[in-house]
Amino acid sequence: xxxxxxxxxxxxxxxxxxxxxxxxxxxxxxxxxxxxxxxxxxxxxxxxxxxxxxxxxxxxxxxxxxxxxxxxxxxxxxxxxxxxxxxxxxxxxxxxxxxxxxxxxxxxxxxxxxxxxxxxxxxxxxxxxxxxxxxxxxxxxxxxxxxxxxxxxxxxxxxxxxxxxxxxxxxxxxxxxxxxxxxxxxxxxxxxxxxxxxxxxxxxxxxxxxxxxxxxxxxxxxxxxxxxxxxxx
Amino acid sequence: xxxxxxxxxxxxxxxxxxxxxxxxxxxxxxxxxxxxxxxxxxxxxxxxxxxxxxxxxxxxxxxxxxxxxxxxxxxxxxxxxxxxxxxxxxxxxxxxxxxxxxxxxxxxxxxxxxxxxxxxxxxxxxxxxxxxxxxxxxxxxxxxxxxxxxxxxxxxxxxxxxxxxxxxxxxxxxxxxxxxxxxxxxxxxxxxxxxxxxxxxxxxxxxxxxxxxxxxxxxxxxxxxxxxxxxxx
DNA sequence: CACGCTAGGTGTACGGTGTACGCCTGTCAA
DNA sequence: TTGACAGGCGTACACCGTACACCTAGCGTG
Numbered sequence: 001x002x003x004x005x006x007x008x009x010x011x012x013x014x015x016x017x018x019x020x021x022x023x024x025x026x027x028x029x030x031x032x033x034x035x036x037x038x039x040x041x042x043x044x045x046x047x048x049x050x051x052x053x054x055x056x057x058x059x060x061x062x063x064x065x066x067x068x069x070x071x072x073x074x075x076x077x078x079x080x081x082x083x084x085x086x087x088x089x090x091x092x093x094x095x096x097x098x099x100x101x102x103x104x105x106x107x108x109x110x111x112x113x114x115x116x117x118x119x120x121x122x123x124x125x126x127x128x129x130x131x132x133x134x135x136x137x138x139x140x141x142x143x144x145x146x147x148x149x150x151x152x153x154x155x156x157x158x159x160x161x162x163x164x165x166x167x168x169x170x171x172x173x174x175x176x177x178x179x180x181x182x183x184x185x186x187x188x189x190x191x192x193x194x195x196x197x198x199x200x201x202x203x204x205x206x207x208x209x210x211x212x213x214x215x216x217x218x219x220x221x222x223x224x225x226x227x228x229x230x231x232x233x
Numbered sequence: 234x235x236x237x238x239x240x241x242x243x244x245x246x247x248x249x250x251x252x253x254x255x256x257x258x259x260x261x262x263x264x265x266x267x268x269x270x271x272x273x274x275x276x277x278x279x280x281x282x283x284x285x286x287x288x289x290x291x292x293x294x295x296x297x298x299x300x301x302x303x304x305x306x307x308x309x310x311x312x313x314x315x316x317x318x319x320x321x322x323x324x325x326x327x328x329x330x331x332x333x334x335x336x337x338x339x340x341x342x343x344x345x346x347x348x349x350x351x352x353x354x355x356x357x358x359x360x361x362x363x364x365x366x367x368x369x370x371x372x373x374x375x376x377x378x379x380x381x382x383x384x385x386x387x388x389x390x391x392x393x394x395x396x397x398x399x400x401x402x403x404x405x406x407x408x409x410x411x412x413x414x415x416x417x418x419x420x421x422x423x424x425x426x427x428x429x430x431x432x433x434x435x436x437x438x439x440x441x442x443x444x445x446x447x448x449x450x451x452x453x454x455x456x457x458x459x460x461x462x463x464x465x466x
Numbered sequence: 467c468a469c470g471c472t473a474g475g476t477g478t479a480c481g482g483t484g485t486a487c488g489c490c491t492g493t494c495a496a
Numbered sequence: 497t498t499g500a501c502a503g504g505c506g507t508a509c510a511c512c513g514t515a516c517a518c519c520t521a522g523c524g525t526g
Contacts, residue, residue: 013503036484048485049504057484105341107386117414120388124416134423137416142436145378146388153340153378153386155353181350181371183357188368203375212376215452223448226392246474269513281514282475290513 013043015053019063023099026064029102034061054092066115068102071095074122077126081130082217088122089213093150103151122226125147147216150208156202240456246276248286252296256332259297259353264334267294294338299348301335303330314363315450322356326383336384356381366459373453380449389435396457 018039025042040047072095073163075087096102120141127137129216141148156179178185191203237252251272259267267290273280289292296395308320324415329335353374379385411418424436 035482037482046505048487048506051485051504057240060307115415117417121414123276123415124420128416128419134416134419138420138424138436139441139444141420142385142388142441143448145388145445148388152375155375155378157382180347180352183361183367184350184354186361186367187357187371187374191371203371208372208375212378215456216448219448268511270511279476281477281516284514285474 009148011052012051015063018043018050018053018060019067022060022064023067026101026105027099030062032106034064034101036060058109058111062109062111062113062116065105065109066113068095069104069115069119071098072119080124084129085123085126085217086213088126089144089148089150090210091118091150092148093209096150103149106148106149106151116228119149127220130224132220132222133229135223136220136228140216140223143216143219144213147209152205152212154205154221209227230231246278246286248296251283251286252300255293255297259334259338260332264294264337264393267297267334269293273452289363290342291342295342295344296345296351298335298338298342298403301328301332301338302348302352304331305352312456315454316361318356318359318363318450319446322358322377322381322383323443324383325352325381326442329383334384339382339384340379349436353381360453363454363457365453369453369457369461376410376449376452377446380446380460382443383442385438385445387438 022039022041024032025039036047036050039060050060055062069092072088072091075084077084079087097108104200114165123141123144127140127187128134132140146152158196254276255272257266269280269283272293272390273283275428283293287296290322302325305321305324308324310317329339335381356374356377357370360373361367365373374381
């Protein structure tokens with residue numbers, strides 16, 4: 001009997017194959033499953049083999065991020081600048097939503113790869129096309145922050161308690177919560193349209209994202225039209 | 234001769250002492266130095282001893298974050314709402330700047346401690362005091378994102394290359410860079426007021442922070458005055 | 467006083483991580 | 497035919513978080 005019962009087919013690696021395998025692995029087992037060992041096993045290869053294609057772990061995840069960023073589709077050049085920017089950013093968002101781990105990977109990785117720079121350059125170019133000064137463009141991009149990668153920080157994300165405590169305990173906690181953090185409660189109630197049962201259930205992140213994006217794009221345009229210059233500095 | 238030559242004095246731990254030691258250690262050796270082993274050694278104690286005061290590593294860093302957040306000073310209640318909010322957020326910022334690791338710790342930790350909730354509640358309360366609806370308050374807080382903790386994502390942060398490459402190599406890279414990422418270059422030039430030698434040197438983060446904060450607070454106020462309601466939803 | 471409970475520090479061990487270093491082999495150009 | 501070299505292998509190291517069992521000092525109570 002043939003003895004290669006182990007993992008999948010194995011025909012010579014290259015950097016690209018490694019990265020794609022890493023992405024696939026992260027896609028369906030989470031970023032934590034992407035350890036050098038785990039990935040190697042997934043490829044039917046010994047861990048150290050990966051280092052022939054990738055300098056270290058950090059470069060691996062940078063590469064994974066590049067793959068995701070590669071899925072961003074450039075907006076129709078005919079679009080007015082604000083629409084174009086919105087389109088590009090929302091495309092980025094769709095990409096990171098397809099790969100839920102990408103968010104963490106982007107925040108964590110320190111490397112500025114060409115792909116990363118290219119995206120930043122494209123966004124900057126979008127504002128410049130609208131006539132904003134380099135300075136204003138710079139500040140607005142800072143204000144956008146991670147939103148240029150298609151995500152915003154998860155402020156109200158709940159880790160989802162393993163199992164909900166007993167109803168009456170929940171009741172008691174709720175009462176305590178209500179008097180200690182009345183404003184948070186108010187917000188949560190408003191966010192869930194009064195459906196108190198799912199108060200911890202998170203927000204409509206897509207709405208929040210677009211709300212903030214619009215707020216910032218409008219703010220940028222307003223400052224630009226008001227003739228903003230970096231005099232304040 | 235007394236045989237306790239080892240680390241510092243050692244008089245019974247308690248949770249508070251552990252947390253303060255962890256903060257101190259992080260303050261002058263970085264967050265990575267705060268491993269259970271490292272911290273334990275620093276306290277002249279065996280690693281597992283810490284677990285008598287802290288459930289796990291995650292709770293440790295949550296506790297450290299609480300210590301930092303505890304340094305935030307509440308704004309003068311006589312202040313108008315926008316000034317009060319600005320003051321609170323800038324105080325938060327001063328706190329995390331005193332503890333450079335706090336930024337990463339906040340992003341990384343998943344726990345919602347009472348201290349964290351209290352701060353969020355205070356910020357929410359600030360907007361409510363200005364008359365904003367719970368809904369609008371909610372969205373604006375999302376838009377503020379991590380800025381309510383006093384920091385914004387480090388978009389343009391350079392990892393600082395171990396040693397700068399040779400000048401002529403730098404020149405060549407510069408040329409390549411200029412034609413591949415013209416808009417980034419533009420921005421960098423503007424940000425450094427034309428001093429090209431320190432293009433990679435980072436931005437004036439404080440300015441960026443306040444710029445974005447102002448933009449968002451103004452945007453919130455404008456929406457509020459325009460009678461914003463959550464109809465769009 | 468003697469008791470036993472308990473808070474808190476100890477020791478050992480396990481399974482995980484990234485990765486440095488040296489070896490071995492198949493492919494291909496000269 | 498040869499020899500360089502790309503690429504996969506094996507071993508080993510240092511470090512991480514933490515489960516589990518143990519020991520001991522101090523204290524409130526019978």
